[in-house]
Amino acid sequence: MPTPARAVLVVTLIYVFLVGVGLLESGIKVMGADTQEQLFQGVSNPIAGLFVGILGTVLVQSSSASTSVIVGLVASGALGVDAAVPMIMGANIGTTVTNTLVSLGSIRQSEDFKRAFAAATVHDFFNLMAVAILLPVELITGWLSSAAESISEELVGAAGTEWKSPIKKWVKEPVGWLKDLYSDLGLEENVLGTIMVITGIVIVLLALTFITKNMRQLVADRVERSLNAVLGTGGGSVAMLLGVIITISVQSSSITTSIMVPLAAAGVVSIHNIYPVTLGANVGTTITALLAALAASKPEALTVGIVHTLFNVSAIAILYPLKQVREIPIRLAQGLAHIAVTRQAVAIGYVVVMFIVIPLAGVAIFR
């Protein structure tokens, strides 16, 4: 497909994505207040919310998708900002499963696997440490949500008001058509709401998948060129910035981090060079939730999007500047890789326990 045509397709897909978020918001609003309360009662506990965020993201293999859904839910008013923040943090952990799975591809070549697994899990350990520090701080002080709320208020108005988003106007029409279509089929209240929510989630997932696929095609040569330019000369803030740019371009942190895994496996780049790219990807991926908030009518949706960005920027500010602290996720990842290379079951067990068993148990216990 010619580049201009692909670019037009991507813009169209972004519009479809926003329609999906709008449909999700409208679908929840159509449901009765009791149903809404029942639906989100389980995540009122922040630890349960965290684990729901992990599980949801592991399920769709995309934090962009899960955070967009969370933004849509907040926009509907059914989910509060306080409940959404731990879910956003969980999404950050859940998204790391993709590159860890990619690293398992080289499990038969021990030295390659050791490097690949360490490069993948450094992302896990960084995000776990970030949540371990910032979730308690948020629960005690609420500073992340307060700061995000202040920014959001400056930009679009105070919480509880109606935000006249210009994008919302363009999205409203097709959402209305779909709602009318389902109503004409005889659907109403909870059933109508459920069908609208499911349609919205499917549209969000499909649109993001195709946006990522097409953007990857559009920018592949640029990504290749800049990786060659930056990684050959080392890591640091330049590599971090590159991680942000690539992730914004392809709308997926998993793509960025998964590209790095084979490079680590082949020994082309070291874990120290990959680490800042990964952190940049964490920040870059937050653009999707901010984009989703453009289709929302409540300032709270934008607040959640900003929380996602602030959380990742704060994590870097806390964990990256000091060398001793910066090295902790690297050492943990290398230690785990050292064990995993001799006992491969540990690597598989780690993925299953970390991303499925613990979150499931967590939801069961804390909901």
Added chain:
Amino acid sequence: MVMSFFRKGDGGLDTIAAHAVSMLADARHSFDLSCMAVLSGADFDAVADDVRATDGRINQAEQDLRGELVVHVSVHGSDDIGEVLGYTLLIKKIERMGDQAKNILDLAEEGVDLSGAADVEELRSIRQTISEMMGEAAELLGNHDQERADAFRDSTDTLRYNLEDRIRDCMRSDRPGHEVVPRAILFRYWKRIVANLGSVVTTATEPLQTQGYLDDGATDIDD
């Protein structure tokens, strides 16, 4: 460096091909200098540093290109894996040409000087032909002209057979060892370079599986 993301420019395998061409230019430079030391009586010390530095540059370029090929596969997936593997072979062949040029220099270091030999003009003419072939190979890497590549391959085959005959003549020669052995070794290095040159050009035009072979994969032409 990050701005390279926003700049327009070639990407992908075109960039790698361009780097391979400059690697080949370095190999030609090493070859010309080394042959000068043996055939023109050039001062060994004057050329040795240059040849070794160029060889170091070729080796570094090979490592960098391997890294770039891995980056290419990571970013683009397996769409052009055949070409990527072809380039892996190609850059190794160019690197070996650099090594063979260095080996010719080693002859000069051992005191081989054919500048006063009766057949020196003939030897210089062969050297000139090989050097020009290196230039033509670099051009062909860039433009993928199938017809020219086929003709080039034929001329490398002809020269390779000619050099094999010369090696055979040396082995059967009654002339003294100090005359025949350096020539046999020189012809052997030249033959290797010519064989690698033929393979370098065909990586761009032949299926990966049979690259570096003749008779549909039956005969190995590289040594």
